[in-house]
Amino acid sequence: MSEFQTQGAESAEWFRNIYECSRCGNNWEDEWSCTCNDRCPLCNAEIEAKDSVDLSRSLTEEDFRGAGRLIRRLGIAPVVVTDEDAKDYAEAMLEGGPHRFEYGRTSRLRRNI
Helix, strand or coil, X not given: CCXXXXXXXXXXXXXXXXXXXXXXXXXXXXXXXXCCCEECCCCCCEECCCEEEEXXXXXXXXXXXXXXXXXXXXXXXXXXXXXXXXXXXXXXXXXXXXXXXXXXXXXXXXXXX
């Protein structure tokens, strides 16, 4: 059995959201896995993104290998890395690093590394 279980063309979704506060005029950017509202860091008003830049990317072999390495640290064997595991790994890397990876975020075992 292959270590990687790919089922389709998945991608790691990531966006740079650009905000302009209608209350105080502050401008800022933030990156997230979706286009979403944010709170103004100056006045705490909830603001909708003025614009978003799609930084999403296709999954790579390294995403599957990286997810496999982190899942093995949990002592789970045999490791079969799915598209969803690789996507979670890729988005964790975009968000700040492997400590953000959650194995089974959308299914199986929910556990932080």
